[in-house]
Amino acid sequence: xxxxxxxxxxxxxxxxxIASLNCTYSDRGSQSFFxxxxxxxKSPELIMFIYSNGDKEDGRFTAQLNKASQYxxxxxxDSQPSDSATYLCAVNELTGNQFYFGTGTSxxxxx
Amino acid sequence: KAGVTQTPRYLIKTRGQQVxxxxxxxxxxRSVSWYQQTPGQGLQFxxxxxxxxxxxxxxxxxxxxxxxxxxxxxxxxxxxxxxxxSALYLCASSSGQGDSPLHFGNGTRLxxx
Numbered sequence: 001x002x003x004x005x006x007x008x009x010x011x012x013x014x015x016x017x018i019a020s021l022n023c024t025y026s027d028r029g030s031q032s033f034f035x036x037x038x039x040x041x042k043s044p045e046l047i048m049f050i051y052s053n054g055d056k057e058d059g060r061f062t063a064q065l066n067k068a069s070q071y072x073x074x075x076x077x078d079s080q081p082s083d084s085a086t087y088l089c090a091v092n093e094l095t096g097n098q099f100y101f102g103t104g105t106s107x108x109x110x111x
Numbered sequence: 112k113a114g115v116t117q118t119p120r121y122l123i124k125t126r127g128q129q130v131x132x133x134x135x136x137x138x139x140x141r142s143v144s145w146y147q148q149t150p151g152q153g154l155q156f157x158x159x160x161x162x163x164x165x166x167x168x169x170x171x172x173x174x175x176x177x178x179x180x181x182x183x184x185x186x187x188x189x190x191x192x193x194x195x196x197s198a199l200y201l202c203a204s205s206s207g208q209g210d211s212p213l214h215f216g217n218g219t220r221l222x223x224x
Binding site for chain 1: 159208
């Protein structure tokens with residue numbers, strides 16, 4: 001059983017702080033990693049994806065991947081109240097195009 | 112470029128009935144995946160279609176079925192509805208290559224009474 005695990009939270013951070021969201025996965029064959037944001041009552045929207053070890057930055061968001069530790073994280077700098085949402089980690093293995101989702105981490109940014 | 116379109120947005124059905132949900136993927140995308148989302152279970156994978164063939168399947172009973180047409184549009188059918196089928200059903204499309212992300216539609220909210 002391939003698993004993707006996230007802390008369910010809730011994670012609360014003050015406005016302007018860095019929010020750190022973590023995800024671990026069980027399948028060493030996983031090749032692609034994605035972060036989605038889901039507002040309450042809405043569908044998931046893609047924030048970032050990362051394929052190689054290291055950091056990838058996009059605006060206030062940084063994804064970090066460590067395949068040896070089977071760990072992927074998302075950092076949100078200068079957190080805003082509009083960042084309050086559930087963040088889903090997804091992992092894909094190249095063979096079969098099968099995506100595996102974590103249960104999500106609920107983030108609240110306090111003004 | 113238009114996004115993923117799901118219809119209808121909301122459905123209310125009675126136990127024992129059947130329902131069909133529709134999904135139009137992003138133009139050029141050949142893969143369509145279906146997910147069920149409930150508050151307690153998160154995103155549960157139903158199945159994925161690629162070029163009209165079911166390529167992957169989750170652990171759902173046979174009451175849940177789907178198909179994909181030659182234009183990549185997909186339908187999902189649930190027969191003999193149960194109260195526990197009440198959920199948000201999400202469709203997502205992608206190019207179908209392993210490194211391409213899923214793009215989700217707005218979902219269909221199904222309520223079974």
